[in-house]
Amino acid sequence: MAQSVKDYLTTVFGTNTSRIAVVGRTKPVVASEQPGGTNELLLLREGDQRVTIESNSPELLMEFQSGDAPLKPIEIYTTPQNSNPDDIVINVAGSKEVFSTWFLELKDDNGKVKKFGPYIEDKVIISRKLILQNQKQGNFNVKMTGTTLTGKTVVKDATVYILPYVAPKVQESIRFSVIYEFNESKSIAIYDKYLTEIVTPKIPIGGTVLIKGYTDIIGEESYSKNLSLARANDVKSIIEKSLAKSGRNDVKFEVYGSGEDESKAPFENKYPEERFYNRTVVIDILPAQ
Structure with a gap:
């Protein structure tokens, strides 16, 4: 199994074969199944049937981009979900079954009336700017007048307060993650180096670091909750030490542990690979507000 991975790396990526040493073992160095264990052995044994790759290069832990682009972290941008957030949507549910036509009248506090229809x-979409025009904001009495299919007039009214649309500030964040061995809350040496040399230098002055720990579904829920928080605090401790060596104390930390909560887990837990990657801590770096 290990040799097949080596062949892939040397054939596809052209890695020099002398740089990769192959070792075959009946169990990983840090095995999931422990002597004397009796619970959930099937899941544990599935997780031990794997190939692990160890390296002294923390750069190899970063996301690889295709082509000639360098290794780089994942960059996440938050953007508005609405394609045109300036629009106001008017819903008159079932109007086609009830009305032949309908129109709107919007009257502001000064008594000025704007008609639409x-x-x-x-469903009708009306521009917020078209309603407000020169006003900054204001109360509007909205009257809907509909003519039914039988020729009857129906009037409905309501009062709404309309504000101008203000585009949200696009916030850039950088996300990293580290993986923990089964039932472990201390990172392996390469991840310590990764957090120190790669992640910490990316934290801006006055930035915020969100650290969220997770586990797989193996084990008691309360134990997993504590384990995930211990993993998150382990990452925080490593980053804090690295910052302190640079004389920095300007960073704010927020630490959370989600345990085995599957609604928050990065992956599902059906396969051993998914469970393996759920033993993780996710680090989001946000700029100063």
Whole structure:
């Protein structure tokens, strides 16, 4: 199994064969199944049937980009979900079954009336700017007048307060993650080096670091909760020590442990690979506000 991975690295990526040493073992160095264990042995044994790769280069732990691009962290940008957030959506559910046409009248606090329509659709989109025009904001009485299919007039009204749309500030964050061995809350040496040499230098002055720990579904829920928090605090401790060596104390930390909560887990838990990657701590680095 290990040799097949080596062949892949040397054939596909052209890695010099002398740089890769292969070792075959009946169990990993840090095995999931422990002597004397009796619970969930099937899941534990599935997790031990794997190939691990160890390296003294922390750069290899960063996300690889295709082509000639260098190794780099994952960059996440938060953007508005609405394609045109300036729009106001008016819903008149079932209007096609009830009305032949309908229209709107919007009256502001000064008594000025703006008319929109007639419409036949269930949903109408009106620009916020078109409603406010020169006003900054204000109360509006909205009156909907519809003509039914039988010729009857129906009037409904309501009061709304409309503000101008302000685009949210796009916040850039950088995300990293580290993986822990089964039932371990201390990172392996290469991850210590990774957090110190790669992650910490990316933290801006006055930035915030969100650290979230997770586990797989093996074990008691309360134990997993504590384990995930211990993993997150382990990462915090390593980063804090690295910052302190640089004379920095300007960074804010937020630490969370989600345990084996599958609604928050990065991956599912059906396969051993998914459970392996759920034994993780995710680090989000946010700039100063």
